[in-house]
Amino acid sequence: MGLGNAGLPLAAVIADHGIQVVGVDIDRRRCDLINSGKNPIPQEVGLDELISRYGGKGLVATTEYRDAVSCNVFIVIVPLFIDKNHNPDFRTLESAFRSLGSVLKRGDLVVLETTVPPGTTEGLALRWIEESSELKLGQFYLAHSPERIMTGCSISRLREFPKVIGGVDERSGIVAYDVYRRFIPNLRLVSSARVAEMIKVMEGCYRDVNIALANELFKISNELGIDFHEAREHANHEYCHIHMPSTGVGGHCIPVYPWFLINEMVRRERAEDAVMLRTARELNDGMIRYWMDRIMDGCMRIDKPLVDIRICIHGITYRPGVRELHHSRNLALAKLLKSRGLKVGAYDETLSKEEVLKTGLEWMDPEDADVVFNSFELSLTIRHPRDAPA
Numbered sequence: 598m599g600l601g602n603a604g605l606p607l608a609a610v611i612a613d614h615g616i617q618v619v620g621v622d623i624d625r626r627r628c629d630l631i632n633s634g635k636n637p638i639p640q641e642v643g644l645d646e647l648i649s650r651y652g653g654k655g656l657v658a659t660t661e662y663r664d665a666v667s668c669n670v671f672i673v674i675v676p677l678f679i680d681k682n683h684n685p686d687f688r689t690l691e692s693a694f695r696s697l698g699s700v701l702k703r704g705d706l707v708v709l710e711t712t713v714p715p716g717t718t719e720g721l722a723l724r725w726i727e728e729s730s731e732l733k734l735g736q737f738y739l740a741h742s743p744e745r746i747m748t749g750c751s752i753s754r755l756r757e758f759p760k761v762i763g764g765v766d767e768r769s770g771i772v773a774y775d776v777y778r779r780f781i782p783n784l785r786l787v788s789s790a791r792v793a794e795m796i797k798v799m800e801g802c803y804r805d806v807n808i809a810l811a812n813e814l815f816k817i818s819n820e821l822g823i824d825f826h827e828a829r830e831h832a833n834h835e836y837c838h839i840h841m842p843s844t845g846v847g848g849h850c851i852p853v854y855p856w857f858l859i860n861e862m863v864r865r866e867r868a869e870d871a872v873m874l875r876t877a878r879e880l881n882d883g884m885i886r887y888w889m890d891r892i893m894d895g896c897m898r899i900d901k902p903l904v905d906i907r908i909c910i911h912g913i914t915y916r917p918g919v920r921e922l923h924h925s926r927n928l929a930l931a932k933l934l935k936s937r938g939l940k941v942g943a944y945d946e947t948l949s950k951e952e953v954l955k956t957g958l959e960w961m962d963p964e965d966a967d968v969v970f971n972s973f974e975l976s977l978t979i980r981h982p983r984d985a986p987a
């Protein structure tokens with residue numbers, strides 16, 4: 598259920614293990630493409646080959662849940678959106694679970710792969726299935742196995758990276774483990790669905806907090822006149838891994854997952870027990886103000902009125918090489934500068950001029966700019982500064 602960036606590679610890998618797959622997705626165009634052997638995610642290495650081999654054959658895509666009625670295993674990987682207060686909007690998940698409940702039979706297994714707040718599978722998912730299927734847990738099995746892919750290398754991740762699975766009860770865990778073992782080579786059974794959910798959320802929190810630490814150490818190093826990268830290189834060893842500084846943390850995943858825990862602790866009136874997670878979130882999101890100040894400092898070195906200086910943000914996707922703008926802090930930085938009345942444009946190797954214009958920013962060739970901020974290298978180029986040596 599869900600043939601998106603995460604669901605389609607998984608479906609293709611399962612088909613590649615000789616298992617017949619029915620993929621349900623509400624997007625008819627996507628289903629048609631897949632059934633004609635065309636890969637809707639060409640940037641996913643190795644997927645072209647699998648879709649051309651199995652699309653419409655070992656992997657049949659459909660918009661109708663009833664076409665999956667003969668299946669015994671149902672894997673749900675539809676998105677979980679977050680509202681402006683960082684609370685999950687469960688409507689898509691609920692709709693998918695209620696639809697699959699209507700085709701579920703005794704003995705079937707359901708596995709949720711979407712990253713969710715710990716407790717969701719045994720709570721909401723179980724309730725939605727029981728209400729829509731009229732079956733009770735025990736007559737079907739339910740587990741959680743978080744998707745741990747990384748856009749661009751999902752196929753190799755599914756084949757190599759450790760994957761975890763946990764049931765809402767012991768039997769569900771064992772049944773799910775036995776099924777997943779057939780197509781996931783590096784699989785570990787954990788004690789519950791709740792633990793499996795926490796593993797994925799924890800991973801996101803770890804990265805967010807560590808990136809915040811790197812960002813803070815970077816700012817302090819700059820203030821002290823120390824080369825951060827040289828210090829980092831020698832600080833890192835088996836027990837120390839300082840991450841890379843940035844304009845902040847973007848994408849669908851890492852900026853979202855800490856909020857699952859922060860908000861839960863607020864609900865429990867224990868906000869003080871999630872203070873590091875909140876600080877990391879705020880620090881990372883606040884990095885665009887730090888970079889705005891650095892860019893403004895650069896502008897001050899040019900002999901032109903501030904409003905006439907052409908500033909180019911080189912790299913606006915959320916991470917290098919990925920054509921995705923979701924929660925991109927690089928894009929947010931460009932928009933922040935623009936909101937201050939500055940002449941800001943953007944350039945990105947992975948985006949066409951039209952795609953840049955769609956973001957609401959001017960397209961600007963870095964060669965035509967007075968100030969270029971490379972947001973992936975964190976380098977600032979100032980053309981013709983007044984303090985340049987003659």
Ligand SMILES: NC(=O)c1ccc[n+]([C@@H]2O[C@H](COP(=O)([O-])OP(=O)(O)OC[C@H]3O[C@@H](n4cnc5c(N)ncnc54)[C@H](O)[C@@H]3O)[C@@H](O)[C@H]2O)c1
Pocket residue numbers: 598599600601602603604621622623624627674675676677689692693710711712713744745746747748850
């Ligand atoms: N993409 C990643 O890198 C990644 C990595 C790890 C985890 N995940 C998890 O996977 C989830 C899904 O992410 P994605 O990147 O695949 O999203 P996506 O937007 O690429 O794809 C979601 C798909 O679900 C379909 N869909 C929506 N509602 C549906 C319904 N009721 N029934 C059937 N299909 C439906 C959409 O049409 C779409 O094709 C995320 O919320 C996240 O928890 C994603």
Ligand SMILES: CC(=O)N[C@@H]1[C@@H](OP(=O)(O)OP(=O)(O)OC[C@H]2O[C@@H](n3ccc(=O)[nH]c3=O)[C@H](O)[C@@H]2O)O[C@H](CO)[C@@H](O)[C@@H]1O
Pocket residue numbers: 712744745746747748800801804808840841842843844845846847848849850851915916917
């Ligand atoms: C490494 C990995 O397996 N990650 C995955 C991640 O994928 P992702 O696409 O979100 O990419 P990341 O590389 O994690 O980057 C996120 C943001 O952090 C910035 N960043 C990164 C490293 C650093 O040292 N300093 C930084 O500042 C970077 O620029 C970008 O904006 O989420 C998926 C969904 O859950 C997971 O499968 C999985 O954890």
